[in-house]
Amino acid sequence: MNTPNLALGLPGMPSAGDEPDAFIRRIAAMNLFRKYAEVIDAPVRTGVEVTRLAAAADGFTIETSLGHMQARNVVLATGAYQAPKLPAVAGNLPQNVFQLHTHEPRPPPPPSSCLMALC
Numbered sequence: 001m002n003t004p005n006l007a008l009g010l011p012g013m014p015s016a017g018d019e020p021d022a023f024i025r026r027i028a029a030m031n032l033f034r035k036y037a038e039v040i041d042a043p044v045r046t047g048v049e050v051t052r053l054a055a056a057a058d059g060f061t062i063e064t065s066l067g068h069m070q071a072r073n074v075v076l077a078t079g080a081y082q083a084p085k086l087p088a089v090a091g092n093l094p095q096n097v098f099q100l101h102t103h104e105p106r107p108p109p110p111p112s113s114c115l116m117a118l119c
């Protein structure tokens with residue numbers, strides 16, 4: 001993570017370890033959220049696609065790849081990183097300006113001499 005551990009406290013699980021100024025790695029962050037789901041007994045379901053959401057008298061009706069669901073409240077957290085958005089200026093930069101986007105799962109290493117890297 002590029003946010004320090006002290007910022008990872010969650011309601012009911014305030015401490016993210018004994019190194020508040022350190023930065024945990026990806027697997028540790030995943031395990032933190034898994035543990036939190038256990039601590040609060042959250043009914044987490046993964047790999048489910050939501051195809052339709054509609055307001056209902058007592059909340060929302062939700063169509064999913066697992067079938068029909070109902071909820072009192074819904075949080076939309078569909079992310080903003082799935083579709084890379086490059087500024088137009090990126091296409092006008094000279095070839096010797098190394099560019100990469102976080103969307104690339106395994107970006108190429110930068111050349112030994114480059115002017116700039118865009119993330």
Ligand SMILES: Cc1cc2nc3c(=O)[nH]c(=O)nc-3n(C[C@H](O)[C@H](O)[C@H](O)COP(=O)(O)OP(=O)(O)OC[C@H]3O[C@@H](n4cnc5c(N)ncnc54)[C@H](O)[C@@H]3O)c2cc1C
Nearest residue numbers: 001002003048049050051076077078079080081082102103
């Ligand atoms: C390289 C990088 C490093 C980062 N580092 C940090 C950091 O150190 N600290 C920090 O606080 N933040 C960091 N962030 C930002 C953080 O990752 C995001 O703010 C956070 O993940 C957003 O959470 P989210 O749940 O809204 O979206 P996401 O984490 O993008 O999750 C959205 C999920 O919704 C799913 N989804 C979309 N549509 C549907 C649908 N119709 N049905 C079902 N599922 C659907 C997607 O598949 C996805 O799994 C980083 C981001 C990037 C790209």
